[in-house]
Amino acid sequence: MTLGLRKLILGLAFLSSATGLSGSPSFAGPAPKPIDFVFDLDWTLFYVLPKDTLVDDRFTFRFDDEVYRLADFVPEVLADIESWPGARVSFFSGGTTERNEALLKMLRLPDGRSAWDIAYKVLNRPDLTKVSDNPALKFSKQNKKDLSKINPNLGHVVIADDTEEFVMPNQISNQLWLGATYTFYSNENDLPRIATQYDPPSRAEWKKERLKILSVWEAFRQVYRNRDAARPADFLPAKLPEVSSPCPIWLRSVTP
Numbered sequence: 001m002t003l004g005l006r007k008l009i010l011g012l013a014f015l016s017s018a019t020g021l022s023g024s025p026s027f028a029g030p031a032p033k034p035i036d037f038v039f040d041l042d043w044t045l046f047y048v049l050p051k052d053t054l055v056d057d058r059f060t061f062r063f064d065d066e067v068y069r070l071a072d073f074v075p076e077v078l079a080d081i082e083s084w085p086g087a088r089v090s091f092f093s094g095g096t097t098e099r100n101e102a103l104l105k106m107l108r109l110p111d112g113r114s115a116w117d118i119a120y121k122v123l124n125r126p127d128l129t130k131v132s133d134n135p136a137l138k139f140s141k142q143n144k145k146d147l148s149k150i151n152p153n154l155g156h157v158v159i160a161d162d163t164e165e166f167v168m169p170n171q172i173s174n175q176l177w178l179g180a181t182y183t184f185y186s187n188e189n190d191l192p193r194i195a196t197q198y199d200p201p202s203r204a205e206w207k208k209e210r211l212k213i214l215s216v217w218e219a220f221r222q223v224y225r226n227r228d229a230a231r232p233a234d235f236l237p238a239k240l241p242e243v244s245s246p247c248p249i250w251l252r253s254v255t256p
């Protein structure tokens with residue numbers, strides 16, 4: 001290398017560092033406040049299947065004597081939200097600490113990390129807040145999820161949950177309620193002729209159930225698009241947005 005060329009390279013290296021081109025920009029403003037996207041587990045991210053179900057694919061897990069089936073699109077949606085700058089993904093479930101940890105460690109994202117690896121916080125049954133001792137009330141009326149345990153700035157935290165009003169009374173607008181959720185059927189032709197309240201009452205409802213995590217994703221995207229607002233959580237839709245068909249590239253990750 002000639003001396004002239006060496007000087008040129010050194011000069012370019014100096015110019016690059018002096019202008020901040022190779023490092024982090026020195027003119028960055030204050031970092032935006034983080035936004036927390038929280039997911040319930042049972043009947044939101046996971047279905048409970050009959051105990052004798054064969055566990056033979058990457059969507060089906062066993063813990064103790066229960067068999068769980070991951071809802072469609074969960075790995076892709078979690079990975080996508082986790083990639084948004086300033087977004088944090090957490091889980092808040094009334095399940096036991098041990099079970100929640102096991103399920104989240106079995107739930108693998110497309111890049112191989114687990115949901116446990118990417119979680120900002122994982123809150124469990126002991127983290128619920130007792131609001132009533134009345135044994136006549138349902139579990140979710142006696143115990144509540146307090147989202148300020150995820151982020152005390154309530155304008156920046158939202159949760160998706162299938163149990164209506166499972167959050168503290170002052171946090172109802174922070175919850176995206178999934179509405180009725182149904183037993184998992186991999187094939188619409190398997191729907192029973194006489195449906196119980198837990199079976200999808202129609203093929204349209206079956207399809208909506210299979211796409212529900214994409215609907216959650218769409219709702220959470222509306223919150224994130226408004227991340228510069230004073231309270232992005234106010235942009236959470238009141239009900240689950242309709243999603244008619246999945247992004248084609250994601251279809252490949254779904255069992256038939």
Ligand SMILES: [Mg+2]
Pocket residue numbers: 040041042043044161162163
């Ligand atoms: Mg649930």
